[in-house]
Each structure stands twice: as structure tokens, then as C-alpha cells.
Amino acid sequence: MSTATVPPLNGSVGASSSQRRPVARFLQDEIQDGHLHPYMNGHSNGNGADSDSQLSDSGSTTSSTANGSRLRRPAMSRKASSPMAPTFMVSAPGKVIVYGEHAVVHGKAAMAAAISLRSYLLVTTLSKSQRTITLNFRDLGLKHTWDIDALPWDVFHRADKKKFYYSLVTSLDDELVEALEPHLKDVSIDIPEEQRKPHVRSALAFLYLFCSLGSPQSPGAIYTLRSTIPTGAGLGSSASVCVCLSSALLLQIRTLAGPHPDQPPDEAETQIERINRWAFVGELCIHGNPSGVDNTVSAGGKAVFFKRTDYEKPPTVISLPTFPELPLLIVDTQQTRSTATEVAKVLSLKKAHPVVTESILDSIDQVTCSACQLIETPDFDGTSDETMSHFGTLIRLNHGLLVSLGVSHPRLERIRELVDYADVGWTKLTGAGGGGCAMTLLRPDAKPEVIQELKDKLASEGFNKYETTLGGDGIGVLYPAVLRNGSDEEGGEEIDQQKFEEAEGHIGIEQLVGVGFHEKREGWKFWKRAAA
Numbered sequence: 234m235s236t237a238t239v240p241p242l243n244g245s246v247g248a249s250s251s252q253r254r255p256v257a258r259f260l261q262d263e264i265q266d267g268h269l270h271p272y273m274n275g276h277s278n279g280n281g282a283d284s285d286s287q288l289s290d291s292g293s294t295t296s297s298t299a300n301g302s303r304l305r306r307p308a309m310s311r312k313a314s315s316p317m318a319p320t321f322m323v324s325a326p327g328k329v330i331v332y333g334e335h336a337v338v339h340g341k342a343a344m345a346a347a348i349s350l351r352s353y354l355l356v357t358t359l360s361k362s363q364r365t366i367t368l369n370f371r372d373l374g375l376k377h378t379w380d381i382d383a384l385p386w387d388v389f390h391r392a393d394k395k396k397f398y399y400s401l402v403t404s405l406d407d408e409l410v411e412a413l414e415p416h417l418k419d420v421s422i423d424i425p426e427e428q429r430k431p432h433v434r435s436a437l438a439f440l441y442l443f444c445s446l447g448s449p450q451s452p453g454a455i456y457t458l459r460s461t462i463p464t465g466a467g468l469g470s471s472a473s474v475c476v477c478l479s480s481a482l483l484l485q486i487r488t489l490a491g492p493h494p495d496q497p498p499d500e501a502e503t504q505i506e507r508i509n510r511w512a513f514v515g516e517l518c519i520h521g522n523p524s525g526v527d528n529t530v531s532a533g534g535k536a537v538f539f540k541r542t543d544y545e546k547p548p549t550v551i552s553l554p555t556f557p558e559l560p561l562l563i564v565d566t567q568q569t570r571s572t573a574t575e576v577a578k579v580l581s582l583k584k585a586h587p588v589v590t591e592s593i594l595d596s597i598d599q600v601t602c603s604a605c606q607l608i609e610t611p612d613f614d615g616t617s618d619e620t621m622s623h624f625g626t627l628i629r630l631n632h633g634l635l636v637s638l639g640v641s642h643p644r645l646e647r648i649r650e651l652v653d654y655a656d657v658g659w660t661k662l663t664g665a666g667g668g669g670c671a672m673t674l675l676r677p678d679a680k681p682e683v684i685q686e687l688k689d690k691l692a693s694e695g696f697n698k699y700e701t702t703l704g705g706d707g708i709g710v711l712y713p714a715v716l717r718n719g720s721d722e723e724g725g726e727e728i729d730q731q732k733f734e735e736a737e738g739h740i741g742i743e744q745l746v747g748v749g750f751h752e753k754r755e756g757w758k759f760w761k762r763a764a765a
């Protein structure tokens with residue numbers, strides 16, 4: 234077991250405040266050691282401990298102190314010009330929350346596992362003369378280009394605002410969000426307002442991270458994202474996108490070490506933590522009040538116990554290496570919803586009925602802790618009938634409690650009804666609910682023909698089923714973006730912008746670059762969490 238801090242597993246930790254941090258106006262409507270990345274030799278903004286420094290005309294560097302005075306330092310020896318970084322990719326998984334969604338936003342425990350559905354981000358560096366960044370979120374139909382020199386660097390790099398690659402940022406800075414507003418007003422301007430909102434939130438997440446981690450010297454680049462995770466379905470699509478953005482930007486500024494196969498686990502853990510911290514900031518932009526469990530499991534992979542009682546401090550994260558490969562059936566209601574809206578619903582319920590709501594959240598906490606205690610027993614057998622039945626009962630209880638919180642949906646209840654009727658397992662909603670996905674833990678003794686009948690019935694009623702395995706790798710890097718792929722190209726097949734954009738659907742993405750179902754695909758490398 235690897236722990237960040239040691240938590241009590243009895244659910245006795247007091248509630249944390251979830252009514253925190255105001256965010257800027259337009260979001261209110263819904264609710265040290267600088268390791269150099271060994272691969273990178275492109276332009277660096279040097280967003281390390283001295284990263285607010287600027288190369289001055291005289292060749293010395295200047296930086297602001299906290300009281301605003303300017304210091305002069307000898308110039309760092311920098312190459313006059315450095316070669317362009319090659320095109321590279323990063324990829325991060327989605328997740329299922331096995332127990333504890335919503336309660337985790339209110340300081341209770343959750344257990345979550347990475348899945349084999351993943352997002353993939355291709356970063357194409359532009360030539361030195363092209364001073365633009367383009368965000369190409371192809372699945373959303375969002376494509377927007379900004380002029381790097383026009384971004385609000387003066388505000389982001391002010392001494393009282395400046396954050397570093399290792400900073401722990403727990404809330405958005407209203408002034409920074411406001412400084413970005415003019416740069417968001419033209420994003421997807423031609424589409425209806427309701428569809429436009431998620432585009433603006435995505436663009437905000439990207440720009441907030443870019444301006445926090447980058448600098449006016451950052452190279453021009455195109456960031457193209459494609460994902461096999463359904464959007465807004467409870468499988469952690471937003472977190473995986475944020476983990477991709479955070480890791481790509483940290484790699485570009487050369488602040489990550491590895492990943493490489495013989496990297497000491499604690500060093501790998503440090504890199505995962507840095508990526509995770511900035512991914513959380515992206516999640517703050519996209520859904521306002523995240524607990525951080527989604528980005529944590531997406532960044533580190535496999536399965537975790539997660540609890541955050543104090544938002545000013547890092548959460549408790551316990552890696553669960555013995556987490557079993559549960560036989561899960563994941564079914565999508567095809568009813569999209571926003572996590573922000575569902576989280577806001579629970580907050581209003583808590584305001585209206587504080588005592589009752591708190592006791593439901595406490596019960597969810599106890600469900601999660603019971604599952605965790607079982608996993609941690611020394612003779613734990615993840616495949617025994619007894620274990621399945623214990624997990625199953627907890628899944629049923631957890632769903633009932635989520636229904637009481639008001640985050641289920643008639644389509645989710647229909648899935649549960651069909652599974653209960655076939656008597657093949659235990660069902661709960663997973664993720665934010667309000668639509669999205671249900672997960673069913675299949676009984677080990679369920680007859681294959683009955684399961685098949687159920688699947689047919691679900692398909693005939695318009696439900697979509699996902700084939701996914703639990704507990705895969707977290708963030709991965711393909712540097713440069715070249716894969717063997719059985720091609721004739723010398724040195725392998727280069728994944729360029731056009732090939733990546735033209736890959737057809739989820740199958741095409743998987744075939745071209747996927748690591749979800751080919752964990753050992755040559756070229757991809759992963760930071761591995763410490764296992765014990």
C-alpha cells in the first residue's frame with residue numbers, strides 16, 4: 234500500500250466544507266527540484282523556481298520579488314536557438330467510481346479505478362515564426378487559435394499571482410479568470426449558447442494552464458485531442474482531458490523526469506503528483522467544484538482510495554494494488570448531463586436538509602470504507618464468491634443512497650430494473666449520475682446465456698454497452714509520436730496531425746495510437762505509482 238497520508242478507514246473524519254471559493258463571473262451560471270525532461274530540447278519557458286525570469290536585452294535576467302523590486306542576475310547560458318521539439322503524444326485513462334461519488338465532494342471517502350477507455354493528445358510544435366497556439370478538441374468540434382503574444386502574461390506573471398510547476402493550486406483566481414475572458418469571447422461563437430458553454434469551459438481550462446505554466450517564449454503549437462471515453466457519461470472524460478493537457482504542458486516546459494522503465498517509484502510518484510495538481514486546476518475550470526478523485530485516478534492509474542477533508546491541503550490517496558479485476562458491465566443511458574449540475578444539486582439538498590443529507594453522505598462513506606477494509610485484509614481473495622457478494626451488497630446500498638440524493642435518472646433505474654429482473658448482479662450509477670453510466674458487478678455464477686439475453690434487451694432499449702477493463706495504467710507518453718504499427722516506414726510510423734484527425738471513430742483511434750487495449754504497445758511509456 235502506498236499512502237500520501239494515513240487516513241482512518243472508519244469513516245470518522247469530520248465533514249469538510251464544500252461551500253468554498255467564489256469563481257469568476259462567467260462561471261457562476263451553473264452552480265523543487267526541477268528535474269529536466271530528458272527528451273525535451275525545444276524552447277523552454279523555464280517555469281521552474283526561477284521561471285518568471287525574462288531574458289533581457291542586455292543578456293542578464295530580471296525577476297520580481299514579492300515587494301515588487303527588480304533583481305538583476307547573471308544571464309543563464311541559453312542556446313541562441315534550439316531545435317524544434319518533435320511531435321509527441323500523451324494519453325490518460327477514464328475511470329469508474331466504484332463507491333463514493335458525490336460524498337467525496339463533501340469530504341467522504343471514494344474508491345475509483347482507471348479503465349481502458351482513454352483520451353489521446355497530440356502536440357505538434359510549430360516553427361519559430363508561428364506565434365500561435367491552437368486547441369483542436371475534435372470530438373467536441375472545438376477549434377480555436379490564439380496569438381501567444383496577446384495572452385495576458387502581465388497578470389499571470391505578476392509576482393503575487395505567479396505559480397510554478399510544483400505549486401499546489403486549490404482554487405481558481407478570479408482575477409486570472411477575468412483576464413482570460415476577452416480571449417474566450419470568440420470561442421465557438423457560431424453555436425447555440427447551451428452547446429457553447431462546455432467549449433468555453435474547455436478553452437478556459439486550456440488557457441488557464443497554458444498561461445500558468447507557459448510564457449511569452451513558449452513555442453507555437455497545435456494541441457489535438459481525441460478520446461474513446463464518452464463525454465459527460467460519468468467515466469471521467471473531463472479529468473482525462475485535463476491530465477493530458479497538464480502533462481503535455483509540463484513536458485513542454487521540461488519539468489518532468491521520465492517516464493522510463495527503471496525509474497524509482499518515488500520519483501515516478503512525484504511526476505504523477507505534479508501532473509495531477511495541474512489537472513485538478515483544469516477540472517476546477519470545467520466543473521467548478523471537483524473533489525479531485527477523477528484526475529487522481531486518471532493520472533496515476535490502477536485503483537485508489539481517495540479522501541479530501543481539507544481543500545487547502547493535498548488529499549489522502551491510497552493506492553490499492555490488490556484491487557480485483559471485477560467483472561463489470563458498463564451501460565450508458567446515452568443521457569448526457571454535466572457533472573457541475575449534478576454536484577450543484579447535492580449541494581442544494583445539503584443546504585435545504587443539512588442533517589439528513591449529511592447522514593446519507595456518512596452512510597456512503599461507510600460503504601466505501603467497508604469495501605476498502607475488505608481489500609486490505611491480509612487473506613483477501615478478490616475472486617471469491619464471498620468477496621463478490623460483499624462488494625455487490627455495498628454496490629446496491631451505494632446506489633440506493635445516491636437515489637436518495639436525487640442524482641439518479643429514470644433511464645438509470647431502468648437499467649437497474651432489467652439487471653435485477655435477470656438476477657445476474659448488482660447495479661449502481663457511476664460518476665455524477667443524472668444520466669450517464671451504470672455499472673453492474675456480475676455475479677460469478679450468472680449464466681452466460683442470461684447475461685447475453687440481458688445485453689440484447691439493453692441494446693433493444695437503446696442502451697449502449699462499453700467493453701472496458703479495470704485498473705490500467707495512468708498517464709502515458711509517446712515521445713516522439715512514432716509507433717511500429719507494422720508499417721514499412723523506416724523507424725516506424727509517424728503519427729501526424731492528419732492521420733490522427735482522420736482515424737475513424739474509437740476503433741480507428743485505438744488502432745492508430747491506442748494503449749487502452751494494447752497495454753504493452755511499443756513506444757508508449759508510463760509513470761508507475763509505487764505499489765507497496
Ligand SMILES: Nc1ncnc2c1ncn2[C@@H]1O[C@H](COP(=O)(O)OP(=O)(O)OP(=O)(O)O)[C@@H](O)[C@H]1O
Nearest residue numbers: 372431460464465466467468469470471572664665
Ligand atoms: N473528447 C473530448 N474532447 C474534449 N473535451 C472533452 C472531451 N470529453 C470531455 N471533455 C470535457 O469534459 C467535459 C465533460 O465533463 P463532465 O465532468 O461533465 O463529464 P465526465 O467527466 O464525462 O463525467 P464524470 O465527471 O461524472 O466522470 C466536456 O464539457 C469537455 O469540457
Ligand SMILES: C[C@@](O)(CCO)CC(=O)[O-]
Nearest residue numbers: 334335523524525664665
Ligand atoms: C460526482 C463526483 O463525485 C464524481 C464525478 O466523476 C464529482 C467529483 O468527485 O468531483
